[in-house]
Amino acid sequence: MHNAPPVVFPVGRFVWGRWILVLLALIGAFGLYFVQSLGVTASVPWAWALWAVLVMVSLFIYLKEWLTDGSLAWSGEAWCWRDARGHETGIQLVVLADVGSALWVAVRMLNNAGWPTQRFAWMVGREMPQAWHGFRCAVYSRPRPERKMAEREVDEY
Structure with a gap:
């Protein structure tokens, strides 16, 4: 069996990555706002804190994995x-x-x-x-x- 011949393939930046991150953060925020508007108030502050932490972690990973x-x-x-x-x-x-x-x-x-x-x-x-x-x-x-x-x-x- 022979190996594949030499090849060079260009890699560019994923331009939609930041917009996908923003879209997911907005969807999460909208979902939390919807739950809050239904009157479920006991766990909402913790949910917003968790949402903020997850957005920051996602942003950190996005910037690091570029x-x-x-x-x-x-x-x-x-x-x-x-x-x-x-x-x-x-x-x-x-x-x-x-x-x-x-x-x-x-x-x-x-x-x-x-x-x-x-x-x-x-x-x-x-x-x-x-x-x-x-x-x-x-x-x-x-x-x-x-x-x-x-x-x-x-x-x-």
Whole structure:
């Protein structure tokens, strides 16, 4: 079995993320206001406090999980992240959801302190249709260990 050929797929910012966060916060606030208008007053102050905490936590996670502009690059053997300046970082790519024309992936990498971090990206085929098939093949390709790859090359001759 052969691995997928090298492919580079650009990743942009998810522009609807902040609007989805605002919409969910407004829906929650409207729901709490509706419950309060029904006369259920015993648990409403705690519910508003919980709502405020959850909105703040969601905002913190949203700002922390922001994946900057760059590209995911498959070398034929391993994945790397290329930022806008061309700096490459080795990563592990995990598919969280696959709907055919789009993929939701987790990008796992080490940060500057050496701790693993995880970012998320929603990859859509219409963003770069000519590279979509190659990208999907690369996503499901597994990196081969160096020793086994060298043994296979010798066996093929």
